[in-house]
Amino acid sequence: MSRRLPVIHKVTSENIGPFQQEQLDLEFSNGERRHFQRLVGHGHGAVVVVPMLDEDTVLLVREYAAGLHRYELGLVKGRIDEGESAIEAADRELKEEAGYGARQLDVLRMLTLAPTYMSHQSWLVLARDLYPERLIGDEPEELEVVPWKLAELDQLMLREDFSEGRSLAALFIAREWLGRAR
Known part of the structure; x- marks a missing residue:
């Protein structure tokens, strides 16, 4: 099953050492809204x-x-x-x-x-x-x-x-x- 990716309404971020912590305000295809957090590396993998x-x-x-x-x-x-x-x-x-x-x-x-x-x-x-x-x-x-x-x-x-x-x-x-x- 293929789903449409959630819409990102807002991203806030904070640097924490080798990572950037991001807070995502998401809206899913069924209308549900949620906040997710993710760590984004500063490097190249x-x-x-x-x-x-x-x-x-x-x-x-x-x-x-x-x-x-x-x-x-x-x-x-x-x-x-x-x-x-x-x-x-x-x-x-x-x-x-x-x-x-x-x-x-x-x-x-x-x-x-x-x-x-x-x-x-x-x-x-x-x-x-x-x-x-x-x-x-x-x-x-x-x-x-x-x-x-x-x-x-x-x-x-x-x-x-x-x-x-x-x-x-x-x-x-x-x-x-x-x-x-x-």
Whole structure:
């Protein structure tokens, strides 16, 4: 079923750190009016990188997650800087966080975090044909790099220290994409 988008009567906004919080005065096609809030990022989106060490092994990184105040295992990820493409950002973040560059980078798709109230978009990038190269990044400490077999995703998805939705979704998408490419 295709619906007409709600009419936006008014938008008020306030800057809150890296986001702008907007209050929307909406009118839906049935005449109902509501106020919705959304967070709009100031940047150009982000990348989530699936670095394949070989045909069967992905590289994960363990880093401090301030939101949960613990160390979390996940994929290489970071923001896309002004003037960068998703491919360029993925290669840079891979070098900064995992100490590898990639000769082959493919954008698989765009992912959202919580589209009902956030505009944030992350581009899923598959990185293959890796080679060692490290760039200095903004991380306060070197990240631990953890190789993981794609065949063991069933074990990874149940770990308490692997909870980030983008990383989990990205690994399953990449595994399916790689399976079809073979």
